[in-house]
Amino acid sequence: MLNNPKTSALLRVVARLALGLGILVMSSGVATAQVVLPRTLELNPKEMEQNGFIVAQEALQLAQFQQFQEALIRAKLAVQLAPQAHEIWALLGGLYLTVDEPQEAVVALERSLKLNDQNPGVYFNLGSAYFRQGQYAASIRVIEQGLALKPDATEEWFNLGNAYLKLGQTDRAIAQYRRSLRNDKxxxxxxxxxxxxxxxxxxxxxxxxxxxxxxxxxxxxxxxxxxxxxxxxxxxxxxxxxxxxxxxxxxxxxxxxxxxxxxxxxxxxxxxxxxxxxxxxxxxxxxxxxxxxxxxxxxx
Structure with a gap:
């Protein structure tokens, strides 16, 4: 049996999303010539980041209703608005994983970890992405990193066992399965x-x-x-x-x-x-x- 993280695993990826609203408004002006030149929009980085979290919140809400493609579109926009927000890259990676695009998930999740390497859920999702690509040794490595941060993650000990099983290391696989049972009989x-x-x-x-x-x-x-x-x-x-x-x-x-x-x-x-x-x-x-x-x- 495989234990593929579904919506519930995806929803654990984001620890928090900003609640404040920041609206970008282009002010109107009076043209002083016959040709209207485009105005330069000066974007406030703080407002952009706030809007990124707002869009990410919308993506998360859509994901909760299993509207994953629509959620993915918003998550892509959100990381453009807030490229330094590790939570949003984690959300994007989780969405890519949910729509079965593991290669894209790896890119987003690795970016999230570069910004914050203390989120066990990102390691676990990255392990799932590597597993789907057949990179079982890489899957083991990152799942173990996640378990070092969150050793009570029953399902992840199980997923770790699956990766060992795919490598033909049956004794290690059984050891991980039994470790998951020590967490939850x-x-x-x-x-x-x-x-x-x-x-x-x-x-x-x-x-x-x-x-x-x-x-x-x-x-x-x-x-x-x-x-x-x-x-x-x-x-x-x-x-x-x-x-x-x-x-x-x-x-x-x-x-x-x-x-x-x-x-x-x-x-x-x-x-x-x-x-x-x-x-x-x-x-x-x-x-x-x-x-x-x-x-x-x-x-x-």
Whole structure:
């Protein structure tokens, strides 16, 4: 499972926004010749910065309503008005991350850190941006910098584990997942991903125990239920496997596709075994109903 920061993570990026209004007004004048020459606008830097925060506040409000493209336009304007405001660069980077433009997010977030290197949320968002670009070592580096400032960030220990997992450092990955559980014993994604690692190592029973724990914490989570169903099939309990798999697919049928499984860090062994489970006639029929547009269903 991946833990991709959504709107809530974005909203943590900005610590504060100015409330004062500063309006830029171009004064009118009387022309003294037949040709009217453009007047030079003298901009007050303080007023520009105030207006930058006002525009950034508008961007943040739009983001809260998930109007991300409109928010992005305003955030770009805001950093032009207040180029030294680290909060606004952080907001812009968070918005780029939300609209899946990680390269642009990296530029904005690194600029924010140059202005203020004490904001853990910026390190965490930058880690997510590097992760999406496949720069897992860079992701680890900046997430660790953020955790040095905010060690109680449960989700970030989890994200750190994901980066180690992508580098094939499974022992370190599990250590980070367990560290997130020390912060929050009910953080079920960590149990899920520990199970993903154990399953690939051939420890099916222990993987199943972790998925059971995750499913107990959040009965509406599709991923651990489907993974547990696969493990139960391998352990010889087909009836319970079919029951759990049906529940999981009805909760989120995307987990019935290989692409979505791999996107959520499922390994080769679990993907193959899950496809064998989904090839069972009752589940094939269910998937054809839930994913009528899916042309490549598991073959029996």
């Amino acid at each position: 009910r953080f079920w994604p960590a149990y899920t991903n520990i199970g993903l690692v154990l399953y690939e190592q051939g420890n099916i029973r222990q993987a199943a125990k972790n998925w059971e724990q995750a499913a107990e914490i959040d009965p509406k989570a599709s991923e651990p239920k489907l993974a547990l169903a696969t493990a139960l099939l391998k352990l010889g309990n087909e009836a319970e496997a079919l029951k759990l798999a049906e529940e999981a697919l009805r909760l989120d049928s995307r987990y019935g596709t290989v692409d979505f499984q791999r996107e959520n860090l499922w390994g080769d062994r679990l993907v193959a075994d899950t496809q064998a489970l989904l090839a069972k006639p009752p589940l094939r029929a269910l998937l054809s109903q839930l994913q009528p547009e899916q042309s490549a269903l598991p073959q029996p």
